[in-house]
Amino acid sequence: MGSGADYLEVPSAIVRRARVRAACAHLPEAYEEPAFAGVRWRIRGNTLVHVVTRNHAQGPITYMTVHASEVELDALVATGDPFLPGWGPDGAARRRHHRLV
8 A cells, every 4th residue: 555645535426426415315324424544334343335536557446345254256357447346354345437637
């Protein structure tokens, strides 16, 4: 993992377009909060979804990490880009490259 300077603010359009905010709003006890980097949604203190944007040589990349069962994780990672293993043993991440303008 890189330094804190590698992290950028998550574009609000990503959170809205990915419908993360709307989907999580319907879950009982779910709440949105800032994370060490990016934003996350939690239920009873457990992270449900974490969205973070990092600066890379090819430009900003946003990652959305969710928990997945072993079977789901294997299936997602097997499909390849944009899916990859996320944090922890049950984390699945989806990455989105941003166009440079």
